[in-house]
Amino acid sequence: MTSAPSETAAPASDESALREAAERHLRALAGPSARLREDQWRAIHALVAERRRALVVQRTGWGKSAVYFVATALRRAEGAGPTVIISPLLALMRNQIAAAERAGISARTINSANLDEWERIYADIAAGSVDVLLVSPERLNNPDFRDQVLPRLAEGAGLVVVDEAHCVSDWGHDFRPDYRRIRTLLAGLPRGVPVLATTATANERVTRDVAEQLDIGDGAGTLVLRGALDRESLRLAVVRLPDSTARLSWLAQHLGELPGSGIVYTLTVAAAVETAAFLGERGYDVRAYTGQTDPEERRRAEDDLLANRTKALVATSALGMGFDKPDLGFVVHLGAPQSPISYYQQVGRAGRGVERAEAILLPGREDREIWAYFASLAFPPEEIVRRTLDALAEADGPVSLPRLEARVDLGRSRLEQMLKVLDVDGAVRRVRGGWTATGRPWSYDADRYAAVAAAREIEQRAMLDYADTTGCRMEFLRRQLDDADAGPCGRCDNCTGGRWPVDVDPAQRQAAAEHLDRPGTVISPRKQWPTGMDALGVGLSGNIRPEHRAEEGRALARLTDIGWGTTLRRLLAEEAPDEPVADRVFQGLVRVLAAWPWQQRPVGVVAMPSRGRPVMITDLAARIARVGRLAPLGTLAYTGPDGPGARRHNSAQRLASVWHALTVPDPLRAALAGVDGPVLLVDDFTDTGWSLTVAARLLREAGSGPVLPLTLASRS
Known part of the structure; x- marks a missing residue:
């Protein structure tokens, strides 16, 4: 999918000077021994010298953020405007922002938690003192931000970065409706503004979909750089235990043996809270971390994990994309995620800066019941969508979500997700006071929704196959991501024959049984x-x-x-x-x-x-x-x-x-x-x-x- 080089490539002398400057900025960012990978340089050259659009699909820890920070430094040196980074978890990029600022790159954020700082940030941007501005995709759906702030940012941007770009595609394992608005943003950018999209978890189908959304039809196409997805530090393993009591007691028995600090993932909020409470009773310093955790408490938990002041965060998928702790020593899953791709993304949190990290899956019999519940939250049937559009069309002015609930039988979060999709499709628009119908024609793409649902079912079956496979586990995950270089890793439990024990100490089991x-x-x-x-x-x-x-x-x-x-x-x-x-x-x-x-x-x-x-x-x-x-x-x-x-x-x-x-x-x-x-x-x-x-x-x-x-x- 990589397109041909630009016909207006820079002279060799200019290219050599550009690479030398790029290497210098990388050393300032990552240390005196850092050297650009070849694909890092190709991406940087495409963005800075050719003003192209590029999609980088590389494993977690490969250095995707270095590409956009180095490209930012080079573009700013040319007099370009600030880089705008769209990232789903701004709070978890504080360490990246700090690293950028140590390298002389000034980074700021605009989000719902710092409204009182917005005007000062805009003034700093106008004064040229901001190099990187981070915004969440949810900001793109805020009427004031979309109509007043975003056009100014897009007009003056020197580079636009879409982090975790698989969220743009509804084929991706973590599709988010707010990300679809990015397509409108990219389509409206002035000519010559380069765009970089990055992700660690995209198979060929998602890669192709995102690349097509980036393409602006200028003949240059989207430069796609895919690399091998092996994680040499990870030791993948599966431990099968008969029930929840055994899994919880096994975790309490072995958590102290796991290296450093890490993450214990659960499938539900209740499981995260319950597991954290039990491990605390067994003497471990752990924290629960979910989407329902108070934001300030979440921030303290992140800081404690980053500083190794806590053994583990017991978390739902709310702790995921963007979290960067190079010395994270382990990831344990109490219950299997819905897809091998999602699992690869989560275990990829571990082992970025250490030689060995443990990634252990403890599947449960109830996993499929939980997957079925999440599957029930897919895009609603056409009848409900039409009823929503009719309700908005008949209303005299904007309709708030609470009032729309009286007309449409969907829960609040699912109703809002549906409206965001319809907004991107142009059928509705979010305005002050609620939502309105645009009157534009809209068709229900039943075939696509059914195909996405079928793809999800295939992913779930593949996750069951991962737990059962007798072959190499890392190879299995890499093949799910269409990694052409996938082969046996020589490190997982199946490759080495080294198994975690399944025997549970009776005292631990009794404690777990009493807790549950x-x-x-x-x-x-x-x-x-x-x-x-x-x-x-x-x-x-x-x-x-x-x-x-x-x-x-x-x-x-x-x-x-x-x-x-x-x-x-x-x-x-x-x-x-x-x-x-x-x-x-x-x-x-x-x-x-x-x-x-x-x-x-x-x-x-x-x-x-x-x-x-x-x-x-x-x-x-x-x-x-x-x-x-x-x-x-x-x-x-x-x-x-x-x-x-x-x-x-x-x-x-x-x-x-x-x-x-x-x-x-x-x-x-x-x-x-x-x-x-x-x-x-x-x-x-x-x-x-x-x-x-x-x-x-x-x-x-x-x-x-x-x-x-x-x-x-x-x-x-």
């Missing part, structure tokens, strides 16, 4: 009605009156937990029979009740109605009443045979469905009149929380005391 067997998670009460309920025929708005709210409740566990979660996922699966819960599950609920720090002990039990599990829920309520010596007050009822109908995906839609469906039958109303005190409200599962919220209001209006929700499971 601890039941109970909080159900936070809803305190405010969703926006736009009037559009659904429900006259609710603002705060929920305190006397109508549910109290703080309890669930046995989250469905995503690695302990009880596994049991509950199977118990509450659609195909599972409707029958009383096993004694172990019931005893878990009894322990939740025993540990509940309520202000006043409940006096009665009310069951929620259910179309799918009436036997389970009514039996559960009756058993709780007997064990707790509480009054069995009865069951709420549905107003019609269909109940609330199909489960809804967002707050507004779910509230509307249950608001019209629930009622307090006369026998229950009479029973409530005879009790004075709190009541337990028993259900199998809570997701949005609106069923419990509406039920609590109905019970309070019918004369009950405080309502304490109790469920088997919660979504989060």
Whole structure:
């Protein structure tokens, strides 16, 4: 795919002087012994001497950032404007920025956390004192930034860099809608502004897609530089263990043997928090790191890991692209990512600056269940997309996300992702106050969406094959990335025959079992009605009156937990029979009740109605009443045979469905009149929380005391 050299190449003497200057800047950046790799020089020459567009696909730690920092120094010396770098994780590039500044390159960032600095940064850019400006792709979707700031940056840029460029392609393992806006940015750049795209994780299909998006049709084409993707320091291994208890105890047993500090990846937020808590109990200095972690806490955790003040961060994929710690000694996965390409990207965090680093996968039987959940969040069906476009077209002005939820049955994050795709496609536009329809024709590319979904399924099967392969593991990963030079590494567990032991110390296993067997998670009460309920025929708005709210409740566990979660996922699966819960599950609920720090002990039990599990829920309520010596007050009822109908995906839609469906039958109303005190409200599962919220209001209006929700499971 590499195109022919430019016909206007510089004379040899000029090229020699340019390379000498490039080597000098590299030494300032990386140390006196640093020398340019041949493909680093080819990329730099294409950007600086030929003003071309280039795509560099090279392994993590190869030195892609050196290419754009050296090219920046050379372009600035020619009098060009600052380099604009679009990067997904600005907070994790602080060490790169510091290194650039040590080399005399002034770097600044524009992001949502430093709004008060923007005007000063613009002034510094205008004064010529900023060499590198980093922005997140999310900034490109901010109306003020897009319309007022971005045109000025693009007009004056000396170089544009797209980091982690596989995110541009929906074939990539980490496609992000905000990245698609980059195509519009690149198309509007003045002639002669070079563009560099970089990634460590792109197979041939993604490489071709990104290169085509970079091409501006000037005949020069996109220069594509792909290198071998071997990671000579990595020792890949797979350890198969029977269950979550064994995996957690194995990790506690062996974490201290792993070199230096590192990362333990989990598939869910709940698993990260739970694992970090257990390892902390076993004496390890670890931190949980997820997308839900407070930003300042995340920054402190990153700093502690970089400085080797902590043994490990137990992280979701929120800790990934852009994190640079050359001496990271290990990466352990509790559960397998959805694709070998994603796995290669994550293990590539380790071993950049050390001779040996361990990369260990502990696959779980529940991995496929978690993959299936993430797959359910793919681009919505055409019917929902059309409904969204119609709702925007019919509106008188911009529509906010909360109000759009009242018209479209999608959860908030998925709805926003869909709108971002439609924005890039030109069908909608984000403006102050929300979203509007543009009126431009738009077609639903069903074939492409289906092909992407099929590609994801192939990647998942390949990840299972990686865990099972008897061949070289590094070769397997490199072939998934279409690395033509892939061959046996001679270092992985299959190549060497060296295996990690699978025996688990009984004391560690007992500790892990006790930790995972601890039941109970909080159900936070809803305190405010969703926006736009009037559009659904429900006259609710603002705060929920305190006397109508549910109290703080309890669930046995989250469905995503690695302990009880596994049991509950199977118990509450659609195909599972409707029958009383096993004694172990019931005893878990009894322990939740025993540990509940309520202000006043409940006096009665009310069951929620259910179309799918009436036997389970009514039996559960009756058993709780007997064990707790509480009054069995009865069951709420549905107003019609269909109940609330199909489960809804967002707050507004779910509230509307249950608001019209629930009622307090006369026998229950009479029973409530005879009790004075709190009541337990028993259900199998809570997701949005609106069923419990509406039920609590109905019970309070019918004369009950405080309502304490109790469920088997919660979504989060």
